[in-house]
Amino acid sequence: MALKALDIYKLLPKKNCKECGDPTCLTFAMKLAQGKVEPDLCPYLDEEAKNILGASTRPPIQKVTVGMGTLSFTVGEEFVFYRHEKTFYHQPGIMYSVSDTESDDRIREVVSQVRGCRLTRIGIDLVLNGLAVYAESRSPERFAAAITVVTQDNPDLPLVLMASDPAVMEAGLAICGNYLPLIRGVNDQNCEAFCTLAKKYGAPLVVSGNDPEQLAANASRCTGLGITQLMLDLSGTEGEFIRASTLVRQAALARSVPGLGYPVFLDVRSSGFSGLITGITKFASVIVTRPLTRTEMQAALVMRQNIYTDPQKPIQMTPGLYRVGSPGRDDPVFLTVNFSLTYFTLQGYLESTRRSCWLLIVDTEGMSVLTAVAAGKLSESVVKDAIEKSGLASEVNHKTIIIPGYASPLSGRIEEYTGWKVIVGPRDAAEIASFIEEELK
Numbered sequence: 001m002a003l004k005a006l007d008i009y010k011l012l013p014k015k016n017c018k019e020c021g022d023p024t025c026l027t028f029a030m031k032l033a034q035g036k037v038e039p040d041l042c043p044y045l046d047e048e049a050k051n052i053l054g055a056s057t058r059p060p061i062q063k064v065t066v067g068m069g070t071l072s073f074t075v076g077e078e079f080v081f082y083r084h085e086k087t088f089y090h091q092p093g094i095m096y097s098v099s100d101t102e103s104d105d106r107i108r109e110v111v112s113q114v115r116g117c118r119l120t121r122i123g124i125d126l127v128l129n130g131l132a133v134y135a136e137s138r139s140p141e142r143f144a145a146a147i148t149v150v151t152q153d154n155p156d157l158p159l160v161l162m163a164s165d166p167a168v169m170e171a172g173l174a175i176c177g178n179y180l181p182l183i184r185g186v187n188d189q190n191c192e193a194f195c196t197l198a199k200k201y202g203a204p205l206v207v208s209g210n211d212p213e214q215l216a217a218n219a220s221r222c223t224g225l226g227i228t229q230l231m232l233d234l235s236g237t238e239g240e241f242i243r244a245s246t247l248v249r250q251a252a253l254a255r256s257v258p259g260l261g262y263p264v265f266l267d268v269r270s271s272g273f274s275g276l277i278t279g280i281t282k283f284a285s286v287i288v289t290r291p292l293t294r295t296e297m298q299a300a301l302v303m304r305q306n307i308y309t310d311p312q313k314p315i316q317m318t319p320g321l322y323r324v325g326s327p328g329r330d331d332p333v334f335l336t337v338n339f340s341l342t343y344f345t346l347q348g349y350l351e352s353t354r355r356s357c358w359l360l361i362v363d364t365e366g367m368s369v370l371t372a373v374a375a376g377k378l379s380e381s382v383v384k385d386a387i388e389k390s391g392l393a394s395e396v397n398h399k400t401i402i403i404p405g406y407a408s409p410l411s412g413r414i415e416e417y418t419g420w421k422v423i424v425g426p427r428d429a430a431e432i433a434s435f436i437e438e439e440l441k
């Protein structure tokens with residue numbers, strides 16, 4: 001079980017010497033409990049305390065990286081069962097599947113679907129993560145040929161290699177093994193051969209089993225053979241997956257079964273889109289799916305983004321001066337906060353008016369207008385700072401800014417402090433069109 005801050009504090013030397021970078025042992029203990037620092041930062045810990053703290057503060061789910069280079073992605077290192085308890089850290093990798101029996105042209109088409117997929121939502125690019133190549137032919141030559149087609153122009157695209165014959169798997173690894181693909185296909189008979197391959201290439205391995213107990217035993221067998229980068233295969237019907245995934249996450253967080261402290265792999269080629277969505281919502285870390293329609297793909301990426309954003313941190317825009325349309329020096333300047341949803345809502349309504357304008361985004365630590373005003377995060381000094389840092393005065397011929405209706409109590413102070421004339425805009429962005437029509441003719 002994870003230790004609480006006070007339990008950790010009891011194990012610390014209590015010198016309050018600040019050498020760990022924290023002012024007191026208690027604040028260090030609190031950070032340890034939150035997983036924000038490593039025990040090694042305290043030079044005075046004895047070996048026993050180090051061992052206890054190391055085991056307690058280590059993430060209960062092993063970190064696993066798939067691929068190498070800029071497209072690689074990391075999964076695992078999760079700490080909670082429910083997102084609202086803290087956050088989920090590593091979103092699942094979504095991989096489109098191809099069979100090595102498909103034509104080279106079809107394989108290229110799926111590769112380009114993966115590489116070409118990019119959905120920008122609230123300022124964040126959402127992408128697919130890679131490709132799973134399935135050795136349906138059972139032929140080492142054909143499997144190697146299919147992987148060659150995939151990697152020809154995309155050597156760094158993260159891959160899952162799916163084959164149960166070690167000879168076929170080795171033929172695939174000979175092509176792309178240096179890029180650390182995820183290997184799936186290990187079973188009771190081929191376990192040693194697959195572990196040898198995983199070790200040789202340093203590649204992560206997907207372990208399977210009929211139930212969580214057998215899965216844990218097989219994972220322990222692999223770790224006994226020197227493999228630490230493991231994932232647990234929970235593919236099955238949706239009902240079976242939900243049950244198994246729930247049990248595995250509970251056991252991993254309780255640290256009660258060491259063989260279950262690994263991220264989850266899920267193949268939903270047979271269960272389709274609903275299986276994919278279930279996997280995203282119920283702890284799967286790598287999901288292999290058939291290529292999706294555009295609508296399905298967008299829905300899956302948005303669902304994943306919604307679940308894997310930190311509920312304690314509002315999504316923020318970078319403060320600064322933004323253009324809507326092609327504004328000139330006489331066009332109006334609207335001011336708003338850097339809470340992403342506020343920005344994108346206002347931007348959408350402004351674009352729909354077809355009136356070019358400037359948008360000055362001020363740093364309110366991601367708070368909405370009403371909250372920022374109440375919390376003192378939107379103030380005359382914050383506005384002055386934003387005007388100066390953005391170089392607004394050199395972009396326009398006037399000195400007028402339009403502030404949100406909810407910031408109206410600040411209008412006088414902003415005018416006084418910044419020297420800019422303030423017009424109070426509407427409270428609701430939906431009224432921006434009529435405001436422009438009536439006030440900015």
Ligand code: SF4
Pocket residue numbers: 012013014015016017018019020021022023024025028041042043044
């Ligand atoms: S270095 Fe160790 S003893 Fe010193 S304040 Fe930090 S935790 Fe306490």
